[in-house]
Amino acid sequence: MKTLRYILLAGVMTLAAACEKDNFDGPTAGLSGRIIDADTKLLVEQDIIRGTTIEITEHGYDPVKPQVLVVKTDGTYENSLLFENTYSVKPMRGNFVDVPSQDIQIKGKTVLDFSVTPYLRVQDLRVEKVGNLVVATFKLQQNVAGNVVKIGIYADKDQRVGEPMRLGQKEQDINAPADPNTTYRLEYNPDEFKTQMPLGKEYWFRVGALISIGEAKFNYAAPIKLAI
Amino acid sequence: MMKKFKIILLAALLGAGYSCSKSSGSTPPPGPPGPPPPPQDTVYDETGCLFTSYNNLVMAGYQGWFAAEGDASERGWYHYRNGSCGGFMPGCASVDFWPDMTEYTKKYPSPFTLPNGANAPLYSPYDEESVDLHFKWMKDYGIDGVFMQRFVVEVKNENAKGKRHFNKVLENALKAAKKYSRAICVMYDLSGCTSADVAYVEKDWAELQQLFSLFDNKTHPTYLRHKKKPLVVIWGVGFNDNRKYTIADADALVGKLKGSNNRVSVMLGVPYYWRSLRNDTENSQALHTLIKKTDIIMPWAVGRYSSANYNTVAGGELAADIQWSKTNKVDYVPLVFPGFSWGNLKNNAADYNSIPRLKGEFLWKQVAGAKMSGATSLYVAMFDEIDEGTSIFKCARQSEVPLNGAKQFVGIEDDLQTDHYLWLTGQAGKWFHGEGGFSAALPVR
Amino acid sequence: MKKLFVIFLTGMMFSCQGILDIEPTNKIPAEVLFGDPEGVKIYMANLYYQLPIEDFAYFRAGFNQNGGDPNNGGFSAAMMTEEAMHTEFGDFLGDGDFHWWDQGYKLIRDVNLLIDAIPTLDILEEEKNALTGEGNFIKAFAYFALAKRYGGVPLIKATQKYEGNADALKVPRSTEKETWDYVLELCDVAASNLGTVKGRRANKYTALALKSRAALHAASLAKFGSRAPMSGDAVTQKLVGMEPAAAAAYYAACIQASQAIITDGAYSLFRPNPASPAEAAENYRLLFQNPNDAPDEVILIKGYNLPGANLGHNYDIWYQPAQVANGWPHPGRMNPTLELVDLYESYTNPGQSAPVVTTTDGNVNDYGGYDPAKSYIRFSTPNEIFQNKDARLWGTAVLPGTSWKGNNIVIQAGYVKPDGQAAIRIKDQITVGTNTYYTYGAPSTTMYSGFDTYGGNNTRTGFSFKKFMNQNSPIVPGWNQSTTDWAEFRYAEVLLNLAEAVVESGTGDATAAAKALNDIRRRAGHTVAIPLTVDNVQRERRVELAFENKRFWDLIRRREYHTQFNNRVMHTLLPLQDLRALPATMYIFVRVQVPNSNPRTFEPKSYYRYIPGIGSNGLVQNPQY
Structure with a gap:
């Protein structure tokens, strides 16, 4: 009986330790925004398959693989699962004239619109x-x-x-x-x-x-x- | 005048002291309160000036580097001859195209003969009459004007004949520009320069202003101005082809030319991939820093594409370039060229017509591409460049070129007139001046 | 005396690090491996086994998928092209498909080990030359397989020696051009060292055939790269992509290698002058049923001598029509598409694809389904509609109502009732007069091979599969029982490579290239020569090399995949018995979209596979991964 209790205890401890180990904060920040036609001020319509992407590269890691967001068909985009940090954000392979990468601090729900010229x-x-x-x-x-x-x-x-x-x-x-x-x-x-x-x-x-x-x-x- | 100079010096010293103390981590010493107000921009009298902005203009580059045996320049067949094969004779030349000599009044017999056995004469831009004719053509066909090339290594003091040559050609051109109301502007080409040569430009530029009273609105009412100041061009900054001068050298030069009172507007000639700092461009942010200090940029597009891949190459670059320039408040002028051919210069038959003209289709594709991408003016390379076969001026047709031993010359397509590319450039001029009726479709004569 | 070789693998460095501490398993004395001729033979056999040959055991999970659990549903590489559909799966190319990275560098390490050891071996000089040639051939083959998947890769040109610093062994990717140049260079070294003896090992012509294939691939990438421009670090650093100007030299290399094979005359086409299309069709079938019977044409064979795990393969069980399943539960998976069938020429109109015409108006673009108002052409047999089509169609596909292993293969999608209403792709029967008719052409599932979705065993395109199938013996209903050998290089491909290189580059001997093209057509029963054009060469290549796993790479190298597969659906030919014609037995045909299929789209990033393990090997990743 005593042995069993020890084993049980060990099991509980392991469990607790495991919980503790995984207990980092999850991603709390998010980035969203719109792709806007600089002249007409309308959203720039996109494709759902093979659509325009936005690459989000978190600073402070090297090498770092950019996260890729696909812009929605209506020309808006959102990623609500980001860690608070500085990121480089660049629309890629889109249907508008290339815009340069922007460095922004993402904190809470951050909004970043792009004013673009559609092809x-x-x-x-x-x-x-x-x-x-x-x-x-x-x-x-x-x-x-x-x-x-x-x-x-x-x-x-x-x-x-x-x-x-x-x-x-x-x-x-x-x-x-x-x-x-x-x-x-x-x-x-x-x-x-x-x-x-x-x-x-x-x-x-x-x-x-x-x-x-x-x-x-x-x-x-x-x-x-x-x-x- | 003297007093102002002293204040500037003081400000510079203070600035230096400040930055030193900052880097050492201590607090700045107390000093006189506040820097002096920034010097005012130089103000020019533009009364009577015909070209106060590059906007809406279509201008070409003007080499003017040819000389003929027997002209007063005493430079022999300069730039017609080809040193790599021993001079200027059938089988050896540095030019691919041959000027259409019909209208020149001063001609020099050349070592070449036409298919009919007659001598094939040439012109020299050292002669006033010949340059006058070129400017007359610009007026006749509606080309706004030219950028006079000034090769820094050729106008150094130790190159007396070179300097005399380019000064004389410039003198001829200034006179003709006024006569025909064509825009004119000086363009320094830094190719081949050392750091010291780059610095020399400041001195040469001061000399030119004095020699020709360049900025006098009455003497030279057609000297090109931009943003209320005379324009000068510095070409060849940021190329990654192992030049002996640096972006920093060019930056220093631009600083000196503008001075503390922004004396001139500067157009910078940069490589084609300047925005993304790749391929032909040195990967250095210093180039962008410098570009932002200048007033116009003109990326060098010759050889970067042909008709076949123009859309692929320029489609991705041109509109994005223009957008970058707008964001950074620098004006932007795209380059267009009619084609490319340097078989004789390179002694390689494969280089004849290496970028075909396609009867103007290639040139017009670029004109329309620039227009659609939002460009408001054009730089045409070049008016008279026959070494690399980018000339737009009147040249002999394919069936009319002289014999060239075992080699050949390249002519304008036989079913076109010799002035076709002048005419087509003039059509681009009309489009950029705002005339209607133009589109991506090649204009029909 | 430094004869210790470290077995080391680029790209796996970190995962190997732990092993490095264990001396005995990672250092193998060369004299033990290569001490006696038998040892060398065994070593060479293992190298050949590792060759990335895209044969009967090549599927999306990679090479040699004939051991362990070989059950992959029979989803073959051909089903990712327009050659075929699977009876059930509608899958398409995924990021994880067709990789060959770790295995590639393992083979390269193994072959470098051999090449390093050759000078130390106690064998005759000509034997050393032959080994050098084979070693370089294998290495060229390996780098070719890597280059066509990944673009520029790290070039491990000689054995790496581990001297305490793992980072020193990390090799960055070379440019794509450097990689292709290296492949061709290795082919040249191989060809100059190899003899001309035919057998199951590489000879001079094997090396030249590889060069012909690789050079054409490289040339196409350079020429057509601009059809699918890419961007990203790998592009900027030229790790993927080549300048158009590079194409000319690669086409010239292809022409040179192909012509060297042709000029020497050691190979020719198998049975080049058939008396009739029927004979041509049978010759073509025989060539693949046993390539050993065609030593004049086949330049390299990969053998499958014995049934069993890692020995035999599974083409016969997966792909023969349902009626001959012989108790095997999953036959009939290979469904050649109507697209492929349309492609074959008709002898009546040489030089043109001959799409299957089903209606009197001749409209072959109407996929709207059966409509009683349309005027269908009636045929008296289920295959009369294919009359006059290229013999290779008959040798490649089992057509409706043709004979296979003594059975009439029944492929029928339904019938049109006497009142004009149709019953299509439903199990049904109707009695007219004294006769009963069945929608699938016969009453029970063992008696037909088409359209019933039962078991996923019946074709849904209207065609079943013949090429490579063993007609001589019944299917053995178990895994890895097929022993048909694979022809990796054959003379016909060399001819087609030459024709393409000449027509695409506009250089070389156009007469010889046209002859190459027409010799292959002559062998297929054609009697009228057609001109050398880009279209003629590509059509010929597609029909001659169908199902030899070439089409996938043709679409890749010519950068046609993203335009060919842009929302693409494949098509089916529905054979229907027309009961309105009774008492005559008549059939009509309806062109439709493949039932239960969805459009498929190729993503341009898939022109390159992703580089595995960049987290540890530190290599630059390919675009968009």
Whole structure:
């Protein structure tokens, strides 16, 4: 009986020790913010898959692997599990002109917005039903050197629709710089995708364009809900 | 005047004392209260000046380094000849393109003959008439003006003929610029300099101002100004090709040129990857520190891309460069060039047309790229550079170039006119002046 | 007398540190290893076993997946390309797939040990040369496998000696270009030391064939790198990526190595002039059923002599059609896609892919499913629709209604009832008159091989698998029972490498390159020569080398993966019996998306694998990992 008690005691002690050992404070700070178009002041729309990332590198460690945040489709981002410290924060591989890294002190809930110039702006967008078709017309403003690789209208059941996440699409290769005087037109035929998206329901549509810059992501207009 | 100088000295001494005591950790000694107010910027009379800002201008670089055998410069076939193969004769030259000599009034027979057997003459910029013609073309085609290259190693006192040459070309150009209302500006090229040579620029610059009354708004109403001051360019800072001078040397020079009263605006010629401090650029933050002290930067893009990869290269750099410059309140001028060819200079046939012109498609791609990226002015490399084949001025077409032994010359594409690149640069000028109707599509003549 | 060699592994330094204290296990006297010829033979056999050959035992978890628990569902590398789908899995390339790092440096250490020992061995000079050649071939093969996965890697050119400082043994990554240059340099050393005797060990031509393959890979990376630009430290330091200007020299190296093999005439195509497409199809099948019967074409074989763990492999149990499972519960996993089937030319239209036309309007882009209003073309057999298609299709895939091991392989997705309504991919039957018809073409699961989801055993693309399959004996229902050998290098690949290097570089002998291309087509029953173009070369490469685990690397090296796999779904051909035609037996076909499949997208970072263990080896990581 005595032996058993000792063993039990030893077990409890081990447990206590283990608890103590793990009892560091968890991450309490967080960083959030918005990617804002410097001219229009609108959020810069993103992709959910292969989207723009933000690299957050904590100071005081070497080597240190940056934490990578994926910006949400609406152009906001958040990481609520950071330790209080100084960090370098840099958006990477995005759909806007490269912005330099910023060093900031993250303490509590810290907010950091980025004012950026999107590679392309989809302007004067109209998406409407014309007969059986969904027709998108829009203009493109280009803010960097390069070619517009392609334009597209993408459809999905999910609001986060985009080029990498869609059930249906109509794309057009451009491979030339955007012409500010051209009204681009895309005709999406719902019949082609009715096995995935049966007719008679509402779906999300988003119009986007891709610039030829390496690792660039699509630029989009806001998604639109439409019954087909 | 004397008094002001003394106060500045005192301030400098105080500053030094302060920083010493700070580093030793003790408290600063008590001194006279507060530093004197900063010196005022120099104010110039810009009455009658035609070019008070580089904004909205399309200007080219002007080498002016050629000389002809028999001209008054006594420099032989300077820059036409190629020392590596023994001079200037069929099979040996340093130029790839050949000027279209039709309109020159003063010509020199050259050792080359045309396919029809006639002699192929050349011009010398040492002659006033020839430079006059170049400025007339600028006016005719709508190119705003040029940056007169001044190679520091060529204008040192020990190089008397070199200095005389570049002073004479500059004199010719200043005269023609006034006559044709073209902008003109001095551009120092530090290539080949030692630290001491860099420091010499200050002296040369003072001499030029005195010699030509450069900043006199009546004598030179077209001398380029920027931010209310005459502009001077220092080219070749931050390149990582093992130069014998440092960013610190250039920083010191800029400090001296501007002086305590910000006498001039300075444009800095930097490498292409200056912003990210990689590839052709020395990895030193000192470059950014210096750039922020200057008024304009112009990154060197010649050879950094061709038509095939322009979008990939410039797409990532140009707009981000411009954004950086805006943030740091420095103006930005992108460089565009029509193509590149230096087969004869390098004695290598593979280097003929190594960056093809594509009948202007390449040049226009850069013009449109600059415009779309938010640039407001252009630097065109170059007006008359035929050694590296970046010239925009009138050159012979491919079927009209002289014979060159076992080698060749490169001509303007046969189905174009010899003035095509002048014309196209002029179209860029119109676009940057704000005229409508231009786009990424190559203008049709 | 310093004959002690430290076995040491870059990249594993910290994990090895503890072992370093134990003297006897990490220092092996060379004379013990290489003292007698048998010892050398055993050592060499072990080196060859370690070669990263992407064969029947190569899966996403790596090489030699034929011991321990080999049950990986039969998810092969081909299923990460557009060559095939798995019957059930919709997986795609993951960060952890296809690694070969620790094993790579172990092989390099082992081969360095051999190369260091050669001068001390008491053997003839020509034997030393041969060993030197083989050693360098193996090393080249190892660095090739590393370079194509990781880009620039640490180059351990000779045995490292541990002298008390582990950090001194840490070697940083070389640039990607330096790494590829080293691979080619090793190939040259190997080729110049090796003889021409054919066998199961490397000879001069094996080394040249490796050089041909590696040089083409490097050239493509340089030429097409700009299709998928990357950024990050590894890019800035040139550890990944090469300048376009580097392509020319690599293409030239590929041309040189390929032509050296061709000119010497030691190899040729197996049965180069078939009398008919049917004969061509059978020749092609035989070439892979037993590459030992084709010594004229096959330059290096990896043997699987005996059944058993770490000896045999599992291709026959995983991939033969369900009807011949012979009691094995998991057959039929390899489903060649409609994309692949479409790719093969028709003899009636040389030089063009011949997509399978199912409707009278000829629209091959309609994947909207069966519609009674559409006008389908009727065929009298389930495979008449493939008539005139390239023999290699027939030699690679088991097509519906063809014979395999004496069975008529039934692959049917459903039927159209006399009223025009269809029953597709559901188990159903209908009696018309006196006959009963079944949706899957037969009443029970043992009698068909298509579309029923039962057991995951039936193809969902409409095609089953033939290439490499052993037709001579019934499936042995157990693990590691297949003994079909693998042809790692064959002459046809060398010809295709030459053709590609010439057409992509615009240099070299274009006539010889066109001949190389058309010789392979002639062997496949084609009689009309086609011109040397980029498209023709790539199509030919895809159909000739299908399922030889080349396509994955073609997509990687030509930087086509991220455009080819951008929200990509694969497609199926549904064979339906059209009961409206009764009493005639007629079939129609419907092109659809592969059932129960999701789009797949390639992430550009996957052009390089991540470097394992950077926490301890201190190497620069590849972009975006």
